[in-house]
Amino acid sequence: MFFIGVFGINNRSKKIKEVSFKCTGCLNKRGELVENSNVFEFFFIPIFKFSKKYILTCTKCGSMYRLNDSSVKKIIETEKVAYEDIEEVIYENRICECGEKIEKGYEYCPKCGRKL
Ligand SMILES: [Zn+2]
Numbered sequence: 001m002f003f004i005g006v007f008g009i010n011n012r013s014k015k016i017k018e019v020s021f022k023c024t025g026c027l028n029k030r031g032e033l034v035e036n037s038n039v040f041e042f043f044f045i046p047i048f049k050f051s052k053k054y055i056l057t058c059t060k061c062g063s064m065y066r067l068n069d070s071s072v073k074k075i076i077e078t079e080k081v082a083y084e085d086i087e088e089v090i091y092e093n094r095i096c097e098c099g100e101k102i103e104k105g106y107e108y109c110p111k112c113g114r115k116l
């Protein structure tokens, strides 16, 4: 948190709902839609929100994707995220079906040899 006197800017994230999403990192089909916003506060009372962002996190591997603002309404209604709704990949994990975490650049799992 960053304070100037009694004013403060606080970063908040709020889980909106679970959505269906086929993660590219692992083969999980569930994700969480999270609203991330900076809140301007006065004496710890939130005055307004700004720079709101919508983030999708995979419930299994923790990969994070930033979503298109224009797609958010549709996502909330349909509870589905398509690849076109993703604006950018913030962070991506890859997990093999055997549970091994895979570093970037590998084509085969170092543990079980499965092609990824
Ligand atoms: Zn995942």
Ligand SMILES: [Zn+2]
Pocket (backbone or CB within 6 Å): 096, 097, 098, 099, 100, 109, 110, 111, 112, 113, 114
């Ligand atoms: Zn494996």
